[in-house]
Amino acid sequence: MQTTLADFIKGTREGAEAEAILRACVHCGFCTATCPTYQLLGDELDGPRGRIYLIKQVLEGAQPTRKTQLHLDRCLTCRNCETTCPSGVKYGRLVDIGRKLVDERVPRPLNERIRRTTLKECLPRAGVFKPAFRMGQALRPLLPAGLQDKLQPARAAGRWPTRTHARKMLLLDGCVQPAMAPNINAATARVLDSLGVQLVVAPKAGCCGALRYHMNDQDGGLDDMRRNVDAWWPYVEQGQVEAIVMTASGCGVTVKEYGHLLAHDPDYANKARRISEITRDLSEILPQFEEQIRTRAQGKDAPRVVYHPPCTLQHGQQIRGKVESVLHAAGVDVVLCADNHLCCGSAGAYSVLQPEIAHQLRDRKLASLDAIGADEIVSANIGCLSHLQSGTDKPVMHWIELLERALR
Incomplete structure (x- = not known):
């Protein structure tokens, strides 16, 4: 062109x-x-x-x-x-x-500026979002339906493993996921602990930067990225960890792009490129353990579930088939719906900013998922999980939670 x-x-x-x-x-x-x-x-x-x-x-x-x-x-x-x-x-x-x-x-109207600023300033800060989310859950019956959709009950995290292992990996805790679905990271830590891998959380790491960056606060998003690089670099530089694990594919696609997004920053370019090189979605880590998973799952009941692959995994990271392969190894009968390539309508803050379109896409996706006839829905990104759960009574969970249950 x-x-x-x-x-x-x-x-x-x-x-x-x-x-x-x-x-x-x-x-x-x-x-x-x-x-x-x-x-x-x-x-x-x-x-x-x-x-x-x-x-x-x-x-x-x-x-x-x-x-x-x-x-x-x-x-x-x-x-x-x-x-x-x-x-x-x-x-x-x-x-x-x-x-x-x-x-x-193009100046935005005041109501749009207020909404977008609130999202950009609250969602990426776990210390602000977590108490706000808990207060919202307590007041849920009094809130508008649109807000009630975003305040689904969270599964308790359970214990975090305390054993040490020679193999160590960093885990991005994230910003909204610890409040909305604390069991995802905890279940990941327990599964990997049982496979001989210790997960480490860098205390100063936070939001991956996607929320601000994709809402046109690109400078703020880049600052979030620099903070994470600073938090992770000592572990990486000293060779203490072999990978940085992402349990939210939306975060994973962003961290894998740090090298490109910070390439213009002479103080961070090389570090950011290395961070991106060793970042892995959880579905890229677990295939190496499929034989162990298969052995441990032998003789157990095989549940039937339908899997929704997030856009950030299949299109952003170009990762397909790995989640299904790991779940099959655990004896799970996992299937995809007919329009599995299409977005569910969550798309980060999109479901708040464009609720009408987001809900139409969600309802279309749920109709396709329901057509499979499975009792449960699994996915790989907190936004998709929350958005889909708001439109169905079927359990919607992260696939690592299902894997932990299959191996228990």
Whole structure:
């Protein structure tokens, strides 16, 4: 796609990156076939190709409008289009650049600014979010239905293993997950402990940076990333850990991009690249233990579950089949639904900012999941888990919780 950058962006790092992405696009339209918002709304500007044209116009000097902003806001950044694209267009990076440029030129209404600022300042801070979440749970019956959806009861974490092992890995505790689903990380620690791996949590690590970065507070998101690099680097530099484990695929896809996002920072570029190199989703760690898992699970009942692979795992990290393989080794009959490639509508803060679209996508996804006839739903990202659970009475859990139960 031929592009002539305007003077304000020409010669900048973002401009060069955006131009390279745009030049890779041949506007074939394959991406529209797998875009959830295009399928739902039927508007070319609510699909990747249309949004690419909007961003191109802004880069070439056109004045964006509220309509431009709305179409970019409606994008889930699920990156399904990247999986579909035959030309390898890095749409996710382009839409981050485009959103930032548009927000700098189009003032948001006061109510939007308040909502977005509240999310950016509260969600990434575990010390703020955790007590707020608990208070919300206590007042749940008095709150609007939309908020009640986000305040599902949390399973207790249970014990954290205390044994030490020669093999050690870092674990990102995260920001909202410890409050909303504390058992996920605890179950991960117990399963890996039983397999001879000790999980270590760096006290000063926190939000991966995705929440702020993808809501156009890119400087704040990069600061979150630098803080995590600082927290993890002593363990990495001294060779104390062999990997950094992610139990939330949304965090994993972001940490794996630290090397790129901090490449311009001379103080952090090399460290961030190394952090990204050793970051692994949990589903990349456990396949090496499949024989042990298979042996321990022999003779136990095989539950039937349906698995929803998060977009951040299958499209962002391009990881497919590993969760199913590990669960099969544990004797679990795990199946995928017909539209398993499509987003459930959670998409980080999207379900709060665009609730109507998010709920339509959730209900479509749940209909496909229910068609399988399984009694339980498993996934691999806290946002998906919470969003899906808000629309069904079936248990929705992280797959590591199911694996722990199968091995118990």
